[in-house]
Amino acid sequence: MTRVYVSAADAVADIPDRASLAVGGFGLCGIPDALIAALADGDATGLDVVSNNCGTDGHGLGLLLEKRRIRRVTASYVGENREFARQYLDGELEVELTPQGTLAERLRAGGAGIPAFFTPAGVGTPVAEGGLPWRYGSDGSVAVASPAKETRDYAGRRYLLEESITTDYALVHAAVGDTAGNLVFNLAARNFNPLAAMAGRVCIAQVETLVEPGVLDPAMVHLPGIFVDRVVCTGRQDKKIEKRTVASRRNHSGRRATNGVHA
Template sequence: MTRVFVSAADAVADIPSGASLAVGGFGLCGIPDALIAAIADGTAGDLEVVSNNCGTDGHGLGILLEKRRIRRVVASYVGENKEFARQYLAGELEVELTPQGTLAERLRAGGAGIPAFFTPAGVGTPVAEGGLPWRYGPDGSVAVASPPKETRDYADKRYVLEESITTDYALVHAAIGDTEGNLVFNLAARNFNPLAAMAGRVCIAQVETLVEPGVLEPGMVQLPGIFVDRIVCTGKQDKQIEKRTVSRTEEPAA
């Protein structure tokens, strides 16, 4: 049964150091910012995070990076975070880069109880053959490299075996949720939030609007409450832009 919490701090209070977290969001869209901030305000560290990306400098998971709370990251894109790059290249952070679709399916498979699956993504590359630098040494050498993965041919095409992902906790953000944990996501926030929720043994959801059971029509529900253990209403997100690009205004002709 889903429990309703009065604050994000209460909802994440029992997350210990060393825990693994599946974190929803796509760029800075639909990230569980209040839950992340609550963890940052606590003492939990040595965390392993599974997320499409790791926030940006000063936003989202970037806050936990700056406080040195994250030990390892499994992600598909990390190009907008300078502190992330610095820690990784300095050997302070272990990073497992994974193709985006593969990461999504690893999370979904974990939530569905599927231990592994074959995919063509990564065949013929270091993703399958091994050797990707997971952690650098202080001298810039590769201290930990990815292992080779099993490959197999089906119908004259080669596939690589990828293992599913489950985590101790999942942190997700939804636009609307009811007190039974049924969730509705807004647009691109649906990309990774439902998958992260499925993969976490304990799923904690922050919602912008909390409603009573029966308000949401069954067809509106994008993640059923069976996957959600805790819910907290944090109100509207303060929308952030991951990378702002503006055009130069041409000066009017004399």
């Protein structure tokens, strides 16, 4: 049964040291920012985080990085986070970089009870052959390297074996949820959120709007409540923009203007 919590702090209060977390979102889109902030305000440390990336400096998972609360990250890219890159290159953080589609399928497979699967992504690269630096030493040497992965040929093509991912907890963000845990995600915020939710043994969802069961059209539900254990209504959070870009446009004189400045 899904339990409704009155605050994000209450919802994450029992997450212990060295817990593993699957965290939804992509960049700053669809991230469970209130849950992450509440976790950063707590004491849990040595966390093992699985997420597409690790937020940005000062936002999202970047808050936990700044407080040195993350021990290991499994992600597809570093992104716009200088502190993430610094900790990794200085040997303070273990990082497993994996192809983005592979990461998504590892989470989905974990939630579906599939222990491993074969994929062509990474064949013929260090992803398959091993040797990718997971952790650097203080002198810049590779202290921990990725292992080689099993490969097989199917129908004349080579594939490598990837293991699925399950975690102790999942933190996700949804636009709308009901008290039974059924969730609806907004547009691109659907990204990694359903996959992370499936992979977590205990899924905690922050929702902008909380409704009673029966309000949501079943055909509109993106993630059924069977995957969700806790729900907290955090309202609409301030949306941060990872990288602002503005398209050029023509003014009335026909001259091109960018950001309101004639060019």
